[in-house]
Amino acid sequence: MSVPLEPFAQLLAQDDARIELARACLLIAQDAYPGVDVEGYLGEIERLALRLRGRLPQSCGAEDKLIELNQFLFDELGYSGNAENYYDPRNSYLNEVMDRRTGIPITLSILYMEFGRRIGLPLRGVSFPGHFLVSVRMRGGTLVLDPFACGAPQSADELRRRIKRVIPPGAAGNVPLADLPLEQFLEPASNRQILARLLRNLKAIYREADQPERMLAVLNRALLVTPDANADLRERGLVYQRLECYRAALQDLKDYVEREPEAPDYEQVRASVIELSARCARLN
Helix, strand or coil: CCCHHHHHHHHHHHCHHHHHHHHHHHHHHHHCCCCCCHHHHHHHHHHHHHHHCCCCCCCCCCHHHHHHHHHHHHHHHEECCCCCCCHHHHHHHHHHHHCCEECCCCHHHHHHHHCCCCCCCEEEEEECCCCCCCEECCCCEEEEEHHHHEEEEEHHHHHHHHHHHCCCCCCCCCCCHHHHEEHHHHCCHHHHHHHHHHHHHHHHHHCCCCCCCCCCHHHHHHHHHHHHHHHHHHHHHHHHHHHHCCCHHHHHHHHHHCCCCCCCCCHHHHHHHHCCCCCCCCCC
C-alpha cells in the first residue's frame, strides 16, 4: 500500500529550524508501518518529557539536566544501543525504537534531542563520520555525547580514534589525523541533513537486502529532503526500471542525464534512456 507523501513534503516546506524531527521520522516509518499512529507516538514523547520535566528544580542548570536526562532515558526507560543487530531496519524507524527501546546512534540521538528540547536543553545533532553524535554548549565549551552509549561524553582522543577508524589513510592529505582540527567534524547538522542521513542508512540496508520496493519508498522520501541529489535520482530511475515502472524510470533517467552531462556513467544511462523511450513508445 502506497503511503501519501504530502504530509512529509509539507513538513519539509518549512524553515529547517521548524521541521519537527520526531514527526518527520514517524512519517518515514509509515512506509514500513502504514498504520503507525504518528500523533500517538508524539504524545508519548510529550507525556514522558512532562514526567521528566516535573523532576527538575526550577534552578536546574545544563549539567544537572544532562544527568537527569541520561538517568531517565537510559536507566529508567531502558533505552540502549542495538550493537547486536545493528543493521536491523527496525533500528531506523522511530516507532520501533520507542517500542523496543533500542536503536542505532542516529535514532537514539533524535530521541535524545527531542527530550532535551522539551526540558530546555539545546542539544544539536552532529553528523560525525561513521557514528552520529550529539553536542551541547556548556560554560566550559562544547560537550559531545554519544546516546548510543547511554549519553557518554566523548573526549577529544576518543573522537580522533573514531575518525581514524572511518577515514582512509591519506584522505586528509599531508595532515596527520592527530593534527586535524576536530571542529570541522563537529559542526551541528541541520534537520534536513539528519533526515538525509537516516534515509541513507535505510537505503543501504534495503540495497544490501535486495528489497527494491522498500528502496523506492526510501528514495521517494530522500528526494523530497534533497531534491538536487542526482545520485538518488539515478538510483530511483534504476529501481523503477527493475520494478517495470518504465515511464517513471524514463523520466528519472532523462532528468539525470540532463543534470549530469559530465557524469562517468552518462553514456550508460543515456543508453538506458533510449531503450526505455522505445519501450514506452510500444506501450502507447
